[in-house]
Amino acid sequence: MLAPYAVTESVSRGRAHAEPPPRERGEFQRDRDRIIHSTAFRRLEYKTQVFINHEGDLFRTRLTHSLEVAQLSRSIACALGLNEELAEAVALAHDLGHTPFGHAGQDELNACMKAFGGFEHNLQSLRIVDALEERYATFDGLNLMFETREGILKHCSLDNARILGELGRRFIEGTRPSLEAQIVNLADEMAYSNHDVDDGLRSELLTLEQLDAVAIFAQCRREVESRWPNLSGRRLVHETIRRMIDKLAFDLINRTRANVVDAGVETLGDVRAAPALVEYSEETRLRLRELKTFLFDNLYRHERVLRMTHKTRRIIADLFAVYMADPDLLPAQHRANARDSGSDSGKARAIADYIAGMTDRYAIKEHRRLHGKIETNDLRG
Ligand code: MG
Numbered sequence: 001m002l003a004p005y006a007v008t009e010s011v012s013r014g015r016a017h018a019e020p021p022p023r024e025r026g027e028f029q030r031d032r033d034r035i036i037h038s039t040a041f042r043r044l045e046y047k048t049q050v051f052i053n054h055e056g057d058l059f060r061t062r063l064t065h066s067l068e069v070a071q072l073s074r075s076i077a078c079a080l081g082l083n084e085e086l087a088e089a090v091a092l093a094h095d096l097g098h099t100p101f102g103h104a105g106q107d108e109l110n111a112c113m114k115a116f117g118g119f120e121h122n123l124q125s126l127r128i129v130d131a132l133e134e135r136y137a138t139f140d141g142l143n144l145m146f147e148t149r150e151g152i153l154k155h156c157s158l159d160n161a162r163i164l165g166e167l168g169r170r171f172i173e174g175t176r177p178s179l180e181a182q183i184v185n186l187a188d189e190m191a192y193s194n195h196d197v198d199d200g201l202r203s204e205l206l207t208l209e210q211l212d213a214v215a216i217f218a219q220c221r222r223e224v225e226s227r228w229p230n231l232s233g234r235r236l237v238h239e240t241i242r243r244m245i246d247k248l249a250f251d252l253i254n255r256t257r258a259n260v261v262d263a264g265v266e267t268l269g270d271v272r273a274a275p276a277l278v279e280y281s282e283e284t285r286l287r288l289r290e291l292k293t294f295l296f297d298n299l300y301r302h303e304r305v306l307r308m309t310h311k312t313r314r315i316i317a318d319l320f321a322v323y324m325a326d327p328d329l330l331p332a333q334h335r336a337n338a339r340d341s342g343s344d345s346g347k348a349r350a351i352a353d354y355i356a357g358m359t360d361r362y363a364i365k366e367h368r369r370l371h372g373k374i375e376t377n378d379l380r381g
Helices: 027-036 039-046 062-079 084-093 102-112 121-132 146-152 158-173 179-202 215-227 233-262 268-273 282-300 303-325 332-340 344-357 360-371
Strands: none
Touching (some): 027 084, 027 146, 039 360, 062 179, 062 233, 084 146, 102 344, 121 344, 146 158, 179 233, 179 282, 215 282, 303 360, 332 344
């Protein structure tokens, strides 16, 4: 039984292109299935989260990150009586638009696209499911339900919101998306804040001693050590991290439940009109912020990560410049897109679509073909 303010098929704004209803599954399950079968989804396996894909087999990639976000989103949605399939679909699609090389790639491509409307991975995720996937005979993209697309578009500039019409309206009017979409937004942060601790320790870019300065980590570690005083190594780390995730999820569920009651929310319309209802308690929010600040200072800005960032930004910049100067270097389909656009900004957008779709290793290989070798496998030393 879903809560009365959950997204359901009967209150959905449906699909842009009418289709016969699915047999033996719901519309939001169909969305999830379409996302899993998409080309962009398979590419996530070879895209960086923090560590370049070939640095090690056990680090998170965009794909395993997306699966962890989906798991957390489903659990939280289920606890709150919300639409699990919608939360799962949004979570699996939320990073489809990411470039190779994580945020370094996104920042560089955005810089390259500055004169042509910029590049934003969140908007690119929507562009993939709305336009770029080529799978169906009668429409471009995946023709997803409105609420799935709305959840994918986490943020958006006012200029872009105006172009997007109905989907952009909430950014202009200042209303909220569904609770399911709000959950995925926070589950994303919850997932990376925890798995980056794990990957940071595994890579030895972070140490347990450093992490003891972070209250939520230190508290969870103490809980583990008081129960198992001799525990060490991977088991200590994992028992600590699972407690952090549990604390965060439990706090989020309880605070959100209370918010829904306090705001007198009874319908999806009430959810949209209310302030953001999915949130942590004040104390937990501050703890999580402390953890994120720690990760920013010590992992994302670690000299070895920055060295990689520097190199991978060059790869993106070089590829963009070379294709802009000579679009004939693009593969046939992308060359046709760049030519048919008939404008510089259209050409740049076709090139950005091509580069954004690349996996890490494809971008490295393509760069090597065009420019010679940049050594990218020395993150660890
Ligand atoms: Mg993410």
